[in-house]
Amino acid sequence: MTAPKEPLNSPARGEKARLSRELVLSTALELVDREGLDALTMRRLGQQLGRDPMSLYRYAANRAALLDGVSELVLNELAIFPDDPDWRAQLRRIAHDLRLLALRHPNIVPLLVTRPLSTPLGLRPLGTLRPLEQILALLIDAGFAAEDALHVYRAYYGFLYGHILNELQEFVVDPDENEALLRLGLHRLPVKDFPRLRALAPVLADYDGAAELDQGIDILLSGLAARLSGPGKPAEEALG
Amino acid sequence: MTAPKEPLNSPARGEKARLSRELVLSTALELVDREGLDALTMRRLGQQLGRDPMSLYRYAANRAALLDGVSELVLNELAIFPDDPDWRAQLRRIAHDLRLLALRHPNIVPLLVTRPLSTPLGLRPLGTLRPLEQILALLIDAGFAAEDALHVYRAYYGFLYGHILNELQEFVVDPDENEALLRLGLHRLPVKDFPRLRALAPVLADYDGAAELDQGIDILLSGLAARLSGPGKPAEEALG
DNA sequence: CGCCTAACGTCTACAGTGTAGGCATCACCG
DNA sequence: CGGTGATGCCTACACTGTAGACGTTAGGCG
Numbered sequence A, B: 001m002t003a004p005k006e007p008l009n010s011p012a013r014g015e016k017a018r019l020s021r022e023l024v025l026s027t028a029l030e031l032v033d034r035e036g037l038d039a040l041t042m043r044r045l046g047q048q049l050g051r052d053p054m055s056l057y058r059y060a061a062n063r064a065a066l067l068d069g070v071s072e073l074v075l076n077e078l079a080i081f082p083d084d085p086d087w088r089a090q091l092r093r094i095a096h097d098l099r100l101l102a103l104r105h106p107n108i109v110p111l112l113v114t115r116p117l118s119t120p121l122g123l124r125p126l127g128t129l130r131p132l133e134q135i136l137a138l139l140i141d142a143g144f145a146a147e148d149a150l151h152v153y154r155a156y157y158g159f160l161y162g163h164i165l166n167e168l169q170e171f172v173v174d175p176d177e178n179e180a181l182l183r184l185g186l187h188r189l190p191v192k193d194f195p196r197l198r199a200l201a202p203v204l205a206d207y208d209g210a211a212e213l214d215q216g217i218d219i220l221l222s223g224l225a226a227r228l229s230g231p232g233k234p235a236e237e238a239l240g
Numbered sequence C: 001c002g003c004c005t006a007a008c009g010t011c012t013a014c015a016g017t018g019t020a021g022g023c024a025t026c027a028c029c030g
Numbered sequence D: 001c002g003g004t005g006a007t008g009c010c011t012a013c014a015c016t017g018t019a020g021a022c023g024t025t026a027g028g029c030g
Helices: A021-035 A042-049 A053-058 A063-075 A087-104 A106-118 A126-141 A146-170 A180-184 A195-199 A201-205 A209-227 B021-035 B042-049 B053-058 B063-075 B087-104 B106-118 B126-141 B146-170 B180-184 B195-199 B201-205 B209-227
Strands: none
Touching: A021 A042, A021 A063, A021 A106, A042 A053, A042 A063, A063 A106, A063 A126, A087 A106, A087 A126, A087 A146, A087 A209, A106 A146, A106 B106, A106 B146, A126 A146, A126 B195, A146 A209, A146 B106, A146 B146, A146 B195, A146 B201, A146 B209, A195 A201, A195 B126, A195 B146, A201 B146, A209 B146, A209 B209, B021 B042, B021 B063, B021 B106, B042 B053, B063 B106, B063 B126, B087 B106, B087 B126, B087 B146, B087 B209, B106 B146, B126 B146, B146 B209, B180 B201, B195 B201
16 A cells, blocks of 8 residues: 555546646646637546646636636737837737637637626736737837827727637638538528628628738728827828 | 415515516526626526526526527617618717617626627527628618628627727726726736836726727728728729 | 316426635655 | 645535426416
8 A cells, every 4th residue: 555556547648747837727728728618627627637626726716817827828829029110010910910819729719808807907917918018018119109009009909809709700610511501500590680691691601800800900000090190200190 | 375375585576477588588687787797697596586596497498598698688779770871970879889888788798799709600699690780781771882891890890899898898896996006906017017007007097988989980980981892982992 | 167288487406616624745944 | 854835635515507307377278
């Protein structure tokens, strides 16, 4: 009975290294990516790590805190270069990066979008606030007044998140069904009440998210630049 | 023992009428508005109605279906007039209506935003799709090509949802704390890492959501009209 | 009127959840 | 060597969604 007594039952995979916040969070992320948000229970995650579920509470106070941690982990994949002098190009690049990130981790998007609603700005995980600070830096360095930078940020990030939600809604995992109506389940809609929606089925089916995002960003950025005292042209007032 | 035997214990309020889907859903909405999404458990809702929790399953297959029902109920508060010839005015009005609706029911915004992510378009509650169809009608009747109408809708609704999320994030319930930093919890942020964010605290504190939304809509609509073959001016190509 | 049927509401039970509190074990440092 | 704090495990509790079987009621039809 003095043998190390490896538990033969639970550990789904042989991970037996010492726990750490990073390990816990990244395993949680894997789990969510693979099986969805609901699969992320303390017990399930514990089992995935080959540890007692209670161990997890050493690395996250709550389940909620754990979710926040995962959000933060994902957002850290996003690189921002606040020193880029070409702020428009930088914003466009960030937008596409965030879009791709969302497509890579679709199951986390609800977290990204929902968690901040129940946490006042200053109490959010720092990693979550870094993009905000960095984009402010980018804009202010480019010549925007601080207050205007905030407005630009809001319009920009608002549109960006909206676009991601839109695209993910229309995104359908199952690519075997190549009939547009079926893929989107539109066949169930009463033709009488939803004529235009049904008529648009083929267009709905091939959604070019990148292009749509790009156009939106274009419109927003040029519109904003015209309306605010932009960086290069400090007093170019509203044109229309 | 032949008396009607009113149960003296559970019913928090004297509601004892026969159940109905509307009654169930509206009580659920009340509950969520008052105490948040987590408070909406089957047992709690049953108790609120003075009924056994199991009764609810006659009116909603799932807890998920119940949530969908509540979403639908809220979205029905939104009035759209697809026959309005002034589509820009109509879109702007809808935007403000939806914004107010979100401020009135902040706790269901996560639902509005999250549920569609896990339900293919055609399987969503019909009430949820009506805005989409009606806005398409509005745009097409105004002269947009069907496909362009879809693009306009996407940009518009994307921005709109994004704005609402933004505003609700910065919205703070507790108005007793009048110190901006405290209200947003910004005092906790390390000054060194978040200088601009902290400097913007006062601006962050008084957020004029309506104005910000209005400007965004302006920019988007004029930008879109310039880029697409608009309604009145069928071939007005991109200006910039 | 009485009956039948389907909708409605209730009860019991079960597997699964987050997490508080206490205890054993381990690594490490003086 | 002893001790001290971090780490992991265990038990237990209140609570969740919901399957399945059971009474109870309401409404239509003879």
